[in-house]
Amino acid sequence: MKKAVILLSGGLDSATVLAIAQAEGRACYALSFRYGQRHAAELAAASHIASALGAVQHLTLDLPLGSWGGSALTDNLEVPKDRSAQDLSAEIPITYVPARNTVFLSLALAWAEVLRATEIWIGVNALDYSGYPDCRPEFIKAFEEVARLGTRTGVEQSESIVIRAPLQFMSKADIIRAGLRLGVDFSWTHSCYDPPAPELHCGRCDACLLRKKGFDEAGVPDPTQYAE
Amino acid sequence: MKKAVILLSGGLDSATVLAIAQAEGRACYALSFRYGQRHAAELAAASHIASALGAVQHLTLDLPLGSWGGSALTDNLEVPKDRSAQDLSAEIPITYVPARNTVFLSLALAWAEVLRATEIWIGVNALDYSGYPDCRPEFIKAFEEVARLGTRTGVEQSESIVIRAPLQFMSKADIIRAGLRLGVDFSWTHSCYDPPAPELHCGRCDACLLRKKGFDEAGVPDPTQYAE
Numbered sequence: 001m002k003k004a005v006i007l008l009s010g011g012l013d014s015a016t017v018l019a020i021a022q023a024e025g026r027a028c029y030a031l032s033f034r035y036g037q038r039h040a041a042e043l044a045a046a047s048h049i050a051s052a053l054g055a056v057q058h059l060t061l062d063l064p065l066g067s068w069g070g071s072a073l074t075d076n077l078e079v080p081k082d083r084s085a086q087d088l089s090a091e092i093p094i095t096y097v098p099a100r101n102t103v104f105l106s107l108a109l110a111w112a113e114v115l116r117a118t119e120i121w122i123g124v125n126a127l128d129y130s131g132y133p134d135c136r137p138e139f140i141k142a143f144e145e146v147a148r149l150g151t152r153t154g155v156e157q158s159e160s161i162v163i164r165a166p167l168q169f170m171s172k173a174d175i176i177r178a179g180l181r182l183g184v185d186f187s188w189t190h191s192c193y194d195p196p197a198p199e200l201h202c203g204r205c206d207a208c209l210l211r212k213k214g215f216d217e218a219g220v221p222d223p224t225q226y227a228e
Numbered sequence: 229m230k231k232a233v234i235l236l237s238g239g240l241d242s243a244t245v246l247a248i249a250q251a252e253g254r255a256c257y258a259l260s261f262r263y264g265q266r267h268a269a270e271l272a273a274a275s276h277i278a279s280a281l282g283a284v285q286h287l288t289l290d291l292p293l294g295s296w297g298g299s300a301l302t303d304n305l306e307v308p309k310d311r312s313a314q315d316l317s318a319e320i321p322i323t324y325v326p327a328r329n330t331v332f333l334s335l336a337l338a339w340a341e342v343l344r345a346t347e348i349w350i351g352v353n354a355l356d357y358s359g360y361p362d363c364r365p366e367f368i369k370a371f372e373e374v375a376r377l378g379t380r381t382g383v384e385q386s387e388s389i390v391i392r393a394p395l396q397f398m399s400k401a402d403i404i405r406a407g408l409r410l411g412v413d414f415s416w417t418h419s420c421y422d423p424p425a426p427e428l429h430c431g432r433c434d435a436c437l438l439r440k441k442g443f444d445e446a447g448v449p450d451p452t453q454y455a456e
Binding site for chain 1: 296319325327328333334342343361364375378380
C-alpha cells in the first residue's frame, strides 16, 4: 500500500483531496498547521475530516508564520469582504500568506521522507481560487523538482516523491460533486477566513464567496451555516 | 541598501556567509532554527555571531522537525565518529535531516517576502561537505525557481528573490581564509554534531573532522576546544 502525506487545511478542497487519495488506495498521513491563522476553526474541522475519512495518522504542527505577519490571515489587517468575481481575479489579495504553500510542502516533504511515502497530495486549484501565486501549476511543478533534488529518496531510490494536485484544473462545483460522490460531508469542512463564531462562516470573505458559488453551480444543497 | 535574509546555523560556514553579505553592503536579517537538534549549542553561537557581525535583526524560530525523527541529529540515533574521507563521500549519512534545507529556505522565503528582501543567503557547500542532497548546486537552483514562481514578489515585481550560495564551490580551507579576512573570529562558531559539553567540540564527528581538516589545510591556528 503506497503511503501518501496529505496536506489537510480543514477546508472543502483538501477534504476532497483526502477522499480521492483514500479512494485510490493510499495509506494517508494527514498534516495540518497551526500557523497563526485567525480562522483556527479549520483545525478542528481537519481533525474531524481525518478521522471520518480514515487517515492512518493526523498531525497538527505549530509553525511560526505569525512571527512576521504580512497577511490578513496572520496579522491585524482586515479580511476583504463582498469582492466581485472581477476583484477576485485582478490581483493577489491581502489574504495571501507569504510563501505558505512552499512552507507547508517543505514540511510535508520532510515527513514523507521519514515515512518513506512517495506522494504528497495538495488541494491547490487554479480555476476557482483566490489568485495566490503558490497555487499555480508551474509552482507545483517547480516544487516537485525541489523534492526530487533535495532528498535522500530522490538520490538513492529510483522513485522520488511526487506532488499530486488532483483539483488543479477542476471548478469548485466539480470539486464539490467529486467530494460528495466519495462520501465527504461538507458540513465537516470550514472555509471562512474570518468566522464570526467557530461554527459560523461569515458568508462575505473570498473563501465564503467561492464556497457559495461552488454549491450553487453544483446544484446541490449547501450545508454551511453562514452569518449573512 | 538591499535587504537579505541570511540562514545562520552558528557554524563556520554560515558565519562566513553573513560576513560576506555584510561586506557586500547588505542589510542582513539573520534566521536560525530550534528544530530539535541535539547540538543546540550552535544557537547561542548564532546569536553571538549575528550581533558581532552587525545583523539588523536575528530571529530564532521553533520548528517541529523533531516530530518525526529520521536523523541522528533529531533522534536517539548515534552520531557516527571517526569516519574516513572515503566514508564521508560514500553515501548520505544518518546525520542528514530529511528535507532540512528545503524547510529552512521556505521559511527564509516567507520572511524575505514580508521584508521585501531580494536575496536569501545560505552556506551550502558542495566540496568539503557531508554528502547531503540538499547542499547540491542543482537543488539550490531548483529552489530558486520555487522562490520565483511561488511568491507575490516573483509575480508582481520584475525582481524575484534569488538564492546566494557563495561558498558552494569553495574548500573548507578557502572558507576559513575568507572568513578571517572579513573579521570572523571562528572561536564564536560551533560545528560539532554531538558536543560533550556546550563549549566543547567532540573532535570526532563528521562536522568536527571537516572543521579540523579545514584549519589544517588553511595553515591557520584552530581556535576550537576539542574534547579529543
